[in-house]
Amino acid sequence: MTDGQTAQLEAERAAAGIIPGVIWSTIALQDAEPHVPFAKRVVRPLRGSPLRNLQGWLEILRLSRRFDYVLVRQMPVDIFAPIFAPFVRNRVAVHHAKEVEEHTLISDGPIRRLAAWLDRRLMRVSVRNAVASLAVTWDMAEYERDTYDPQQPISVYPNLVGDDAIRALPDRRDPAQISAVFMCTTFTDWNGLDRLVDAVRKDPDHASRLQVHLVGRLSEAQKTEIAEDPLLAQVFKIHGYLERDIYRVLLEQVHVGIGSLALDRQNMVEGSSLKTAELLGNGIPVYATHRYPTVPDDFPFFRNAPHVEIADLIDYALDTGRISRQDIVAASAPYIRKCNGMLSAADFLRSLSHRN
Structure with missing residues (x-):
């Protein structure tokens, strides 16, 4: 398993x-x-x-x-x-x-x-x-x-997630740079890393304010594409697989988590990944391009964007960054238990x- x-x-x-x-x-x-x-x-x-x-x-x-x-x-x-x-x-x-x-x-x-x-x-x-x-x-x-x-x-x-996983993480965000985490076991087509890469290339000015931590298995082609492009190499930090304790330390530093960005490739408009519930349970808002089945469409801490835009991602991170992680957990708990x-x-x- x-x-x-x-x-x-x-x-x-x-x-x-x-x-x-x-x-x-x-x-x-x-x-x-x-x-x-x-x-x-x-x-x-x-x-x-x-x-x-x-x-x-x-x-x-x-x-x-x-x-x-x-x-x-x-x-x-x-x-x-x-x-x-x-x-x-x-x-x-x-x-x-x-x-x-x-x-x-x-x-x-x-x-x-x-x-x-x-x-x-x-x-x-x-x-x-x-x-x-x-x-x-x-x-x-x-x-x-x-x-x-x-x-x-x-x-x-x-x-x-279980009740033991619903607790706010310490807040160690750097106000000088927006930090996001994109975690997948393997970055497949429906995760949509390519769409995030394209959005970064289309908006280098806003992207310069963003650091995206990639956690999970990337293909060699994905690694090469990031390494050979100076802008992508600046924005994306490839971690590979992280042990749970190390991953939690990383989460303490991020403003926003990134959910799936290409579920439409599976002809789907909803996603129910465990990582979304875990992020919300830790007080971290989520940015994605799909609905989440248990939260209302207007839920402020899950953003269902029509498509990926770096300026929109940064604005969302800044807006939700004004809310304490404890308050995000309290609002999310009924939907993720x-x-x-x-x-x-x-x-x-x-x-x-x-x-x-």
Whole structure:
């Protein structure tokens, strides 16, 4: 599991005890040796193979007899779905991406196209045999419903944070220079680093006042483009992967966090990245070009810009910089608490019981 996936499940497990009237259990399967109590290791013969989903389905079958509903994150290229999905009538499909479309966005080629073709057919079987679908955004949930089962009930279960992650960081911002952080596990097309680079080149005067910290994995082409352009090399500081404690020290210095800038490349208008909830929970406003599913459209600490402009980014950082981090946390907390997302999901599941 990634650090973000682990953090999500740890927050879910911690909040489970305060959700009234619900017994909520969390289980994860992984190839690596588990280091969290809710994780189980895939048996040796199945590790690193598409056959590992067999163990997942056997676990789902077992849990389906113990619980009213089993929420299952969609498994890519799941060759066992046609075999097992029809026999688990209380499974809720959970989507964290437009899974099939991601095949062509991550890379192209005959193997990837074949995987997308196969996954589309397997996904149809899996989703149509689920009692409902949850997704991290509304437009993703609507896409899955409209693509695979127009009659299926849908709702959202966004990426949110536990109460222990909601606290203002110390404020060590430098008033002489606007500092932003752009963090991604890997800078893919839908993160939109290229759009930020283009915006910097279009407005070098404002860009000279800006420092953007890039945290995560950049391609060699992205690194070279930044290194060989004096303006880009001045604006962007490449950190690569940072340990959590070092990353938090960096966050103490920034005025604003940058969310995804090109979700339209996935035909999406909403995003629900964990980093957005984490930034707001630390008292850092977020600048992006998409909606966030749990905050109002006029929420002052999440800026959904129509497109990337450096002057707009700087103005937003200056405007929100007048607000204390404690006040930003207090305003953001109701929209980013994991337990609130779980309460909403539980209400949705209760509504399914009334339908049946």
